[in-house]
Amino acid sequence: MSWDEGRGLVQADRRRIQTAVLSSAESEEPLMLPMEAIELDVFRHRYEGETFWCGTLLGGCGGQLTTKLYTDRACHFAHHPAPDGLPHECGRRARGVNSADHLYVRSAAAAWLAGHGEQASFDYTGSAGAPLGSVVDIRWPRGALRVHLDQAVAPVWDDGLEPVLGLGVPVDRDTLIRRWYVHRIRLDSEGTSRRVRIGTEAFARPTEWFALEECEVTERGLSTPAVQRIVQARSAAAPAKWTPGQNTDTAQDTRARELLRKLLYARRTESIALAESVCREMPELAGVSPRLQEQLDAALRSGLVWIEKEVGARRGLFASLEQAVAEKRAGKVKKLLRHAKTAAKDACSEEESRVIDAADGCLTAIAAARSKRLNTLLDDLDQLPPDPDLDVLRIKVRELLRAASEAGSIGPHRQAKVEAWRERVRHTAGPLQPGQGKRLPQLHRQVTRKRWLERRCPRCGANSGQQCAVDTMPGETRRVPHDERLKPIIDERREQQRSRRPWRVYEVTCPDCGQEPEQRCTTSGGPHRSRVELAKEYTRLKKAHS
Template sequence: MRDRRQIQTAVLGSAESDDPLMLPLEAIELDAFRHQHQQDTFWCGVLLGGCGGQLTTKLYTDRVCHFAHHPDPSGQPHECSRRARDVSSADHLYVKNAAAAWSATRSHQPRFHYPQPGGAPIGSVVDIAWEHHGRALRVHLGPAVPPVWDDDGMEPVLGVDVPVDDETLVRRWYVHRIRLDNAGTARHVRIGTEAFARPTRWFTLEQCEMTAQGLRTPAVERIIRARRTPPPRHAATGRSSALDAKAHEPDLKAQLEAAVRSGSVAAVAALCHDVKSSGATNGDNAAQVESALQEAQQWLDDQARQRQELFDQLDAAVRERKASTVRALLAQADGTAGSDRSRTEDAVAHAAVMFLEEQKRAARWEHRDAAPPVRGPKLRSPRARAARPPQQPAGRLPIPQPAKAKVSASEAAAHRRMRDILWELRLRANKVPELEVRALVRSLTQAAAAAGSQVTPAQRGEVDRWVARPPRRRPEPQSHATSPGAAPAGPTADSPSHPARDGEKQSGRRRQTASEPRTDRSPRQQTAKAASRPDRLPADAVIPVADAVRGALKKAARERTTTSWSRLRRQLGSALPVLHPDDRVEVLAQVDAKTVPDEPLLSTLIAVNDTSSPKLYQRLAARLGRDVPLSPLVATSQWQKDVLKLHQLYRYR
């Protein structure tokens, strides 16, 4: 297919030239441009990803002016596979020329390279290396190549549309950005410094310096002075570090005090370690430094003690079953100790999450029991009315029927709860942690006792089997794919319910795929459930629905919102029919089929709001090779974090 986008950039002199220029968009400016370059030739340069053919200029008064290829001698339209044609398509050459001129004023001669990792378009990345101090910059002009932050010899510089998360800004203190501004038929380079909770400050190249520690702008020096600690990842070693520490001994006390005031345990601990290893406690100001070091260490001990008390209070609140207290303490624990927990702290936090999930489940049951179903009048079809037996004669009395025993509302509610728990255990026993299974069994025992005479003998036997079930020592990995010759697995000790018989199959149902989990429901239960669900989509209808959903999810990400299936149906109309749960998995799998592994799934924008079917999104994650916690509460927390990352990514897309 012929690419009809207009070409706005070219190179001068030859197809291999690296001298770029940009065509003016207005007709009045193009006349001056032609006069200025009347002796020059314009080319669809190889370094622009072009075909190497010669270009001419096209002047228009009713639309923008642009370059165009010379016509083919055969009279056919010229074919060119150049992918980037707008005003920014030559930015990598402008960056190269600006960096070369800037380095020449400092008597340095850098080397330039235009790598294409992973098949990225040429110009996505520019590598600039200086031999005199062994440092290099990798300029990311677009998001096609993700930056690498742990390479000490190569410092990333990001374009304005390349996202960076807050965690990286906090850890590195700052990142450098680059932008190019139009200036006539050229583009001028500006370097910016972005820090956490600070606006990006922009500078010309002349205001910047390339040092042994990396690229430096005036903003970097102010950030380092404000933090009053050495810059990250560039700590000196050996004799030089000792000399530097001795030269800065008067400032160490102020640095320790500033770190304590910041309230960051990690920052104080790192600074204490640096002070001890630098030998500053043996210098002329050793007494002052030692005093500040002892105060910082005492502050760290106080923080550790407060952290221990927090988890002790959380553990006690779980044992006393105080839901509001557990919720508040768990939020505080996640904020102060979210990543570096010990094994004991992890166990306490997990028990709190399981307790809150149990409380949420119980509240859902109570809400449902408090709202009895509304029954409308029974409507009979004409055929049913015709088949109705004739009325008894008026003189004959009806035969009295035995009165049914009245059932209390509490027993009926407990019986419904018991059936729900049995169904949940059949479905989830082999897929959730043993601690959650035990909690469900305890709730099952209480509901069965409250249901009283409503429990049938078969249900009583199944309850007894779950109570007598031995604890699972080690969770078995779930195998979602079955080999053609393998026999179906029978009931295990962890699954007391009876699986479906081998000979019974449903008709009209799509064959289960490898990503769909097995169920232990009987054929009658499966048929009743299938009858209440919408029909499956034809295979050729999944992709159009997925395309519509993908566009709506991207729009929601750009607007920094989330969505739901009902909202998507209102938004998309007939493009999104009511979907079977299995079709939801198929559609979302197509939506995120090309999502790169480093980015969250777009389907997270739906999963974070759909609390009624978390297993659907866990099936989707397993199919796409993503890890999602088994606990719905923990999974929801992870989805909330992924939503924030999506909002950050789509700010620039």
């Protein structure tokens, strides 16, 4: 606690001081101290030789301040110690970054009014006796404002001082409706200063913010671009009533409306040709009413942007189609071709026609190759022996079904043959044995990739190291080898596994009880020991000769 003349006994405030005034205790030039150490170094260099004060207009004691630099906490102003070495006592109420906002408002308003040829006077307490820093009264010969920075003083409307409300000052809906708008103010920190921004709040509209330089002084008082729009909209003459049977449009206006409708239709139907035709005609139409001319200009700009976007998308579509044709990807070609024909229904360039024809030809060739492949598989199945290997039959019928699915429409005769082979496999398999119902893996999945090409293919004649050729498409290679090329490798591996397999106990004749192979010994406790040893001996001999 300490004694202060004029205020009596005050308690010391330990909060950090972030604002001060420059040069003297009565100064109206505010400063905000940066909180970061590196910024404080720049601040000190900039104001080298200047003095900082706990200004009386800030509610301070009028004492001189110094700057405190910290790296582990916020930098701040601080009082010089008292002569007796004790901490200085100051009863300043506000010490944060916004504690000098009323002085920043004064500086910004003075500069702004001076730019409009006006000189103003400022009062920081007002006739209402507000706390220092709550309101700022600004008066000049042609007007007056009262800036409410907080809720300490309620705004009064229509008393000669136009209120400008801070962000925390509420305003009721009826006032917004009655006055059309109210002014708002906020201060944003920029470096070591605070920048004033003026907002316009209207009923059912968001607040629009402007720099003070964008505002003007009119007979209505403070005016922003938003205020001008609101006043213009409220002051506009009522539209003329429409009388049935009377058409006031000129021929040019009627044509302009037709063009607007055509452009809208072109965009909805994605017709680039129609949109280009309309956009060429719009600039040539003269004598249109000003309001319709604005609509035409806006529609023309939007239409040209849309055309450019659609042309780019169309160019990409045909490029993708051409690439799919080169890669012979039937599914992708079919999908893109459908979109390409839709895009080219109104107009089609020679290059686009060439791509479409190439896509049609590609699909025709692929369909013919698939049909030929189906016929080849049917012929191969017809040449099988009456009692073919079941695994081979399943593999070939599986290929037949896949080829029939890829060929699409194959006709009733071939469809009947495909179904017959499907039924034959189903009936030939008979009752499923344990493990028989599992799908056999494809042969190329049973052989490591590095061994695929180590042998000559007996089906297509591909030499060692060469990929197998597609049967129905000369010059094209298969992604996986023919089964005939891989089956010998699998058979050899199975034979090697069979030769390396050890003898099982019940595969030899028991020396003790004389039981034949596959017959169990007569003992209840399992095979005789001599039979086990004999099986081991056979296994050792087998390994020695392998």
